Amino acid sequence: MSLTVLMNAGPWLSVPPPGYGGIENVVATLVPELRRLGVRVVLASVETSTLPVDERISVFPDGQFHALQRPYNQVCGVAQAHLHGVVRALRARDDIDLVHDHVEAVGLATMAAMGRDAPPALHTLHWDLAKHPELYGNLDGGGRVRVSGVSASQLARAPRALQEHSVGHVHLSTPLAVGADRRPRVAKGEHVVILGRINPGKGQDLGARLARRVGFPLVLAGPVGPYHRPEDLAAAGDEARQNPDVRFFYEHVAPHVDGDLVRWVGTVAGAERDDLVAGARASLFPLRWEEPGGTAVVESLALGTPVVATARGCLPELIEHGRTGLLTADEEELGDLVLAAGLLDEDECRREAATRFTPEVMAQRYVELYQQVRRLAARS
Ligand code: UDP
Incomplete structure (x- = not known):
């Protein structure tokens, strides 16, 4: 052409x-x-x-x-x-x-x-x-x-x-979707992951609260404002709080981060990111905004990890409820759905990614x- x-x-x-x-x-x-x-x-x-x-x-x-x-x-x-x-x-x-x-x-x-x-x-x-x-x-x-x-x-x-x-x-789309249906399975751990910028729209505060209430290990991965590593945020001091996402983190997320059941690991990249997501029981998207595109959603499918999310924005277009993930309009129900996500077939997620994304x-x-x-x- x-x-x-x-x-x-x-x-x-x-x-x-x-x-x-x-x-x-x-x-x-x-x-x-x-x-x-x-x-x-x-x-x-x-x-x-x-x-x-x-x-x-x-x-x-x-x-x-x-x-x-x-x-x-x-x-x-x-x-x-x-x-x-x-x-x-x-x-x-x-x-x-x-x-x-x-x-x-x-x-x-x-x-x-x-x-x-x-x-x-x-x-x-x-x-x-x-x-x-x-x-x-x-x-x-x-x-x-x-x-x-x-x-x-x-x-x-x-x-x-x-x-x-x-x-x-x-x-x-994601390059991870290429051949996703042929990639060997990775042993699943107990943890659930939220991958994305720490931000009110992405709802890490809700995810962290549910993890504590229901009792599942949760890893939050992603930057807080311009800070990619926990030590950089700690070193930035009070001035960092001028950034709204930093304020959101300190006021609404950090109180749930106990370093044990709920952890914030900063931005993860490359193989570390892929292993974290592929080894998770579910990817959680406790969204409070209408997610426009959701790269992290299709990446999760490509890595064989079902998606549990509020049914907002593009999520119902990307995820088939009951097959590649579990969606709900009720925020509080997300915790129960995380526990049920283990029943979904990870091969369905990979196939979906290899076909559509x-x-x-x-x-x-x-x-x-x-x-x-x-x-x-x-x-x-
Ligand atoms: N991402 C990453 N490491 C992190 C958090 C996010 O590599 O610790 C990547 C994620 O894999 C995805 C992108 O950042 O490729 C986020 O894109 P998405 O469309 O999900 O959200 P946006 O931030 O654009 O609203």
Whole structure:
């Protein structure tokens, strides 16, 4: 297929990301599969990105993640500078068939503002935007800018202006899903794991309280704000509490962390992360927000660990209740479901991941959407 796509991963982190990185991880997973399908990829990112691509565009020498802690107008300034670089490149050439944009709000507005001068664009939403319709104003873009989501539920909750431009959703994927159905089983331990940023929406406070009440060992893995290791958080002192996730941790999670039944181990990565999840009796997602995509959910399935979760956001799309996990609308019931999760067949989880959540499945679906966006633009 001869299709050249400008993949805009934004200025925040290199691709692949050095540690945590949602959008950058999605791009790092998607691009190699697109190239295998014959798509030429021009990556707009930062100079430190090492992902093999056909060509690169960068404005900043390295990831500007630290700037996200600054006031909102300065955050927008960084995003704008990056996007002006992208727009300059687009104006200077005519070989880009489509822009696949992952930069929230600012990216979409810029593409729309370019109007007929811009190639058709697909903007993938990564967050739950129901509460932020103001971020997406004029989306007209002469019919050339379209939107995709990472789940049907995310799109259903999105502001109307976005829904009107939607071409559908593509679920997230994980390289762990490749051959997941053929990988040998790992001995299961007694522990339950919650993998994710420590944050009120992810509900670690609820999980920790239930672990203490019902009596199951719980491992919390993930960063607290910018702190990846417990010793770094401890060393940061009181100033760290200016970060809302740090405050949430100290006020609502830490009181349950006894270092024995409930432990916080900081961010885990690579084989350590995979072993922790694969050896768990269940992955718990005691969500309080409408999870838009849930990479950690599909990773858990790929590692053969059933998912126990509140039935929020994309969870009912990713998990089949009674087969690959257990879902409930009742927070208090989660504790009992954790105990029941051992009855589920881990091979069903792996099979589901190998069928639905591989990077190849994701890339094929995006190529379909690219074609659809180009057809719609040609008609406009
Ligand atoms: N993650 C990790 N180590 C941790 C906690 C999380 O590698 O200690 C990874 C996790 O495996 C997943 C990503 O961070 O790939 C979280 O993505 P998800 O979509 O689940 O949540 P988000 O943080 O984007 O809302």
